[in-house]
Amino acid sequence: MREIRTEPLTRAAFAPFGDVIEAAGAPEKIINQGLCGRYHDLARLDFGPGGRAGISVFDAAPRTLPYQLDMVERHPEGSQAFVPMSLASFLVIVAPDAGGRPGTPRAFVTTPGQGINLLRGTWHGVLTPLSAPGLFAVIDRIGDGANLEEHWLDAPWRITG
Template identity: 60%
Template sequence: MTRPDIVTEALTAEAFAPFGEVLHIDGAPDKLINKGRCGRHHDLARLDFGDGHAGISLFNSELAEMPYRLELLERHPLGSQAFIPMSQSRFLVTVAEDDNGVPGTIRAFIARAGQGVNLHRNVWHGVLCPLDGTGIYAVVDRIGGGNNLDEYHLDAPVTVRSE
């Protein structure tokens, strides 16, 4: 199947809701802690690990360039996966809803500095694509037995362009 080029969208909570949550500070904190020196923005993502447990890993990815050539999507059927940049950097997020076991329409977002994402269980997504910064990310995902990775190689690559 031939797919058209994709133009990135702004990463907003509303636009990204079918795929997961946007992790960022928006508005006043839920409460102040540490004698008022720290604002806690509480419980921002739905972590879902089935029969496994939450693990925190560090990823160190090569920087990507735009336009980006998208060739592979993957999903994690047994748990959610959160990507949190460890530098003030942007990254490309490509996602697709499931269409009978394969990726459906692909959408692309640019996470701006200060944003991360939590991908819900079974959401098709591209590989980590930092656009600047260090390429180092904290990743919170499921650790446990079973196959938690499905890969889908696109018949023809898709070009993702900036908006």
């Protein structure tokens, strides 16, 4: 079986696929009478024509490493952000587009407090928390049209830590 080792989630490594949402470094603004740091405009949200932003809550069962990846999906009509509602790590699997099909995947493990925003059309694995609870606020496109494309891989990948 083909194998991929996870890597830490960093803004630079993840940039081709989307955005890392986190409170890192100094806040861009200090608000609320000097008692709150604002980390401003962290995700390139994109909901396409005829769409609008929606917030949903996903409750996903935790998974473990090694993890078998046999399917990826993408959303051609809009971006999709995952913001954990607990301070737990999760697995993020993405793949570049290779002529309308997913290329070689990459696997990232978040640190507690990190969320992600997947750019429109980015191939990605399913929501994969590594511990319970698997509660996430998900900001994505609400609207008409087909916004989900699944691709079952010819051979699975084994994701290891």
